[in-house]
Amino acid sequence: MSQTEFNDPLWRQGISGAQMLFVAFGALVLMPLITGMDPNVALFTAGIGTLLFQLVTKRQVPVFLASSFAFIAPILAAKGEFGLPAVMGGVIAAGLVYVLLSALVKLRGPSFIDRLLPPVVIAPVIISIGLALSPVAVNMAMGKAGDGSVELVPYSTAMMISMPALITTLLVAVLGRGIFRLVPILSGIAVGCAIAAVLGVIDTSAVDQAAWLAVPNFVTPELHWGAILYMVPVALAPAIEHIGGVVAIGNVTGKNFVKKPGLHRTLLGDGLATSAAGLFGGPPNTTYAEVTGAVMLTKSYNPKIMTWAAVFAIALAFIGKFGVALQSIPVPVMGGILCLLFGSIAVVGLNTLIRHQVDLSEARNLIIVSVTLVFGIGGMVIGGKEFALSGISLCAISALLLNLVLPGGAGWRKRDAEEA
Template identity: 55%
Template sequence: VIGPVIMVIGLSVAVVASQMAMGQAGGNQAVDYAQSLLLSGFTFAVTVVVAVFGSKMMKLVPILIGVGAGYVAALLMGLVDTAPIAAAPWFAVPHFETPQINWQAALFMLPVAIAPAIEHIGGVMAIGKVTGKDYAKDPGLDKTLAGDGLGVCVAGLIGGPPVTTYGEVTGAVMITKNGNPKIMTWAAIFAICMAFFGKFNAFLASIPLPVMGGIMILLFGTIASLGLKTLIDAKVDLMQPKNLVIVSSVLTTGVGGMIIKLGSVSFAGVGLCAVLAIILNWILPDEKPAETLPGGEI
């Protein structure tokens, strides 16, 4: 069940990565097509070369090196607007909103929360496969889900958007091999501190779409590859009808963008295919092993 769901996490956002690599945003061509392909291809190539052939130190930061090289190339191609960086203040307090309680909206979001909760479980399983640790047992899904929910609440209290478990982070961990939780903690603290520097935020906003597209192609692809590795490690026999039905159905509904609407509530993507996989695994019978007769015949 976990393997195909992890594959869907990566493949479901593959379209977004490809669009970014082509310089498209919201269905519109934001950056010249030919220049976008050249820039995203260059960024992708630099990241791959560093990740595969770089020194031990360079392999820790291939994504940063790839983004940096792509940004320099974009500057030389005239695709970076530096005016917002120059106009941005050095120090800026993020905009905070006054929290308001809306019970109607809260009740509406309760069933919707099932999808990100399932996606969270898939993300925890995926990162566990990468690091070789079972986070479902230690610290436990109850604690990881509680932490994810607490993060959503804090984000809402300070006027930020809802947060969820991001699959691209799993891809980054796979490439950099940086799976130490302490590193992630310090990285989070650093990100919070940098949010108060206006020029840094303006710099991040100035990174062209094709540069990030070249990176995302690699990150999202690694997640799908991890799902395939999960199936291989578990020695899943796809010749068995039950396994074939589960994997095929999950991939088709997850990647195909199927949406099921129940009144005002919609289920799609990882949440939908995970529920489908669980139900199919529950109701479909396991194939009985063939019996061998005394004479050795089956």
């Protein structure tokens, strides 16, 4: 890698930074819209989180951090039971899980993560996250609230909006070329909103009344053990995805970021970014694969570009009309796109099992995956009103405990060695 790539003029860095934010934008704002958060706060915390990550990693890794879809299910559940301030307390605690993992990696090396959280543990949790959310996507696509309790848009109208939005997202993801291929979500939103406008579903009155400049609706966090228990176990899955993201960007740039700045630093940066998001009322942060794809496509390896992307995100957060316009995106538009996104999350889990050749004919692996999936998708609850574990949080803890308790923990690795 030549040094000239790190001496780009400021104007070029700024343009590349804006391009990276554009690529991340669709998923960045969709997650807070699904969970009822302020998208402007999500923009702000994505920018702050990316800057914190760069500070911790000494600005060596060209990644952008923004809203994590892995936390949607626990956020929706905890918000309904404890309220948004308590959810933010849980987000802070989830960030501290990354910090703890960072310390353990520093003390015991990166291989420790693989022993504690092997693919047979993480994969079914990721599958559960995607499939447990599938009813939310379907309900929204049909014009209902996420829980299906209220019809927000008539069914026939909703389907005329959601299906074209979904089809557009699919076509752009499969047939798109260049940078265009990296923005399928944004393309789906654009087409869906255009159709919704023609059908008279979009209400722009709130946008007209909103101020151009406004402080985002920050939320003061509250500590509530119930909400923390919803959030903390789920942090294990995106922590593993974080490692995959760091390895991926290393492959793109030709550098080993696991060694320098070190996996302990990248985990710490991601954890601080997530906890900082909770302090302001934003969603948990994670590294974005879309942006890594854009880095590979444009060969923009300079980490300073992500600084510009973060600054632009923070600036957009204070444009009041922009945030209100995002909140006016009709439910069917989001639902159509989520039919693909939530399914994609589940496929990531399936691919994890396949890629690591986990032998599901072995009783130990079969038990871990089976119990985890049923607990996560079925909505199992253990506990009472004051202290309860359920859904994704329960399935994550169950998978972790089963892996620690059941004998033969290295079974799937031995199988690989024998076949080799």
